[in-house]
Amino acid sequence: MTSSLVTNIQGYSIHDGPGIRTVVFLKGCSLKCQWCSNPECISPHPEVGFIQKLCTKCGKCAGICPNGALDYQEGKLPHLDQERCDGCGICCEACSYKALVLYGKLMSEEEVFDAVKRDKIFYQASSGGVTVSGGEPLLQPQLVCDVFQKCRQDGIHTCIETSGNAAESALRQVLPYTDYILYDLKHMDSEKHRQYTGKPNELILTNARIAAESGVATLFRMPLVPEINDDEQNIKETADFLHGLGNNALKIELMPYHRYGKSKYESLDRRYLLPDVPYPESEHLESIKKRFESHGIMCTISN
Numbered sequence: 601m602t603s604s605l606v607t608n609i610q611g612y613s614i615h616d617g618p619g620i621r622t623v624v625f626l627k628g629c630s631l632k633c634q635w636c637s638n639p640e641c642i643s644p645h646p647e648v649g650f651i652q653k654l655c656t657k658c659g660k661c662a663g664i665c666p667n668g669a670l671d672y673q674e675g676k677l678p679h680l681d682q683e684r685c686d687g688c689g690i691c692c693e694a695c696s697y698k699a700l701v702l703y704g705k706l707m708s709e710e711e712v713f714d715a716v717k718r719d720k721i722f723y724q725a726s727s728g729g730v731t732v733s734g735g736e737p738l739l740q741p742q743l744v745c746d747v748f749q750k751c752r753q754d755g756i757h758t759c760i761e762t763s764g765n766a767a768e769s770a771l772r773q774v775l776p777y778t779d780y781i782l783y784d785l786k787h788m789d790s791e792k793h794r795q796y797t798g799k800p801n802e803l804i805l806t807n808a809r810i811a812a813e814s815g816v817a818t819l820f821r822m823p824l825v826p827e828i829n830d831d832e833q834n835i836k837e838t839a840d841f842l843h844g845l846g847n848n849a850l851k852i853e854l855m856p857y858h859r860y861g862k863s864k865y866e867s868l869d870r871r872y873l874l875p876d877v878p879y880p881e882s883e884h885l886e887s888i889k890k891r892f893e894s895h896g897i898m899c900t901i902s903n
């Protein structure tokens with residue numbers, strides 16, 4: 601039996617692969633993209649977020665932390681010391697108002713599969729299924745294989761949402777159980793890739809070739825972040841790269857930059873790294889779509 605830290609299992613998603621899907625967010629990522637909207641999925645360890653606006657200052661969490669990580673003074677908001685917290689979750693259970701939330705619950709493949717199959721009726725009606733996301737699903741290939749194997753046996757369509765920054769062996773291990781791949785391409789300049797995600801892009805591009813050659817349906821996607829990866833040179837180099845992957849890869853989906861995850865940075869007492877980057881306007885998105893099309897790549901814009 602395999603098990604893994606799961607941050608969330610979200611039903612009824614229509615943005616993470618074909619049809620209506622259940623998305624399993626695994627904890628742990630090998631990149632640190634500055635625009636990441638799931639910062640709670642980056643660390644491979646359990647973490648606690650404090651959602652200030654939900655706290656009533658009731659004091660139920662006072663003195664409860666075995667590590668002395670939570671300081672409560674009457675009438676004031678508690679202070680959570682992330683350095684001392686080991687993610688045991690005791691305080692989260694004590695807080696009736698969900699102001700303290702545990703990111704990372706250990707789940708077996710059986711438990712994940714049970715959660716996924718609950719919505720099978722919706723998958724059948726919409727040609728949907730399960731998507732394992734993160735974090736990076738390829739950091740936990742055995743769990744992905746075990747869950748997908750059960751899904752396949754039950755007729756449930758399987759998809760991974762990956763950055764591609766994982767061992768080639770992990771990708772090759774997961775491919776035979778995978779029906780669909782959502783594959784992110786963030787920047788074609790390796791040094792800029794390192795600057796904005798913490799890692800170069802060579803491994804990602806190698807794995808992209810393996811994914812494209814595998815014959816598994818793959819949708820390449822690009823998180824479009826103004827002033828970071830929306831220049832003509834990057835668009836052209838991305839289009840050229842896709843052409844080099846053959847006919848399985850002549851399409852890209854743009855994912856416009858947003859700040860939906862900003863409150864999660866606050867809950868984890870982390871600094872949001874792109875406060876001044878503007879949202880891409882719809883005219884700008886359309887112009888980038890046209891630029892991809894002018895390079896022979898079909899382009900869509902996600903909602």
Ligand code: SF4
Pocket residue numbers: 654655656657658659660661662672678694695696697698699700
């Ligand atoms: S138990 Fe929850 S609501 Fe009460 S003081 Fe602690 S964090 Fe706030």
Ligand code: SF4
Pocket residue numbers: 648664665666667668669670680684685686687688689690691692
């Ligand atoms: S999760 Fe555990 S270690 Fe962390 S603050 Fe809560 S009680 Fe303390």
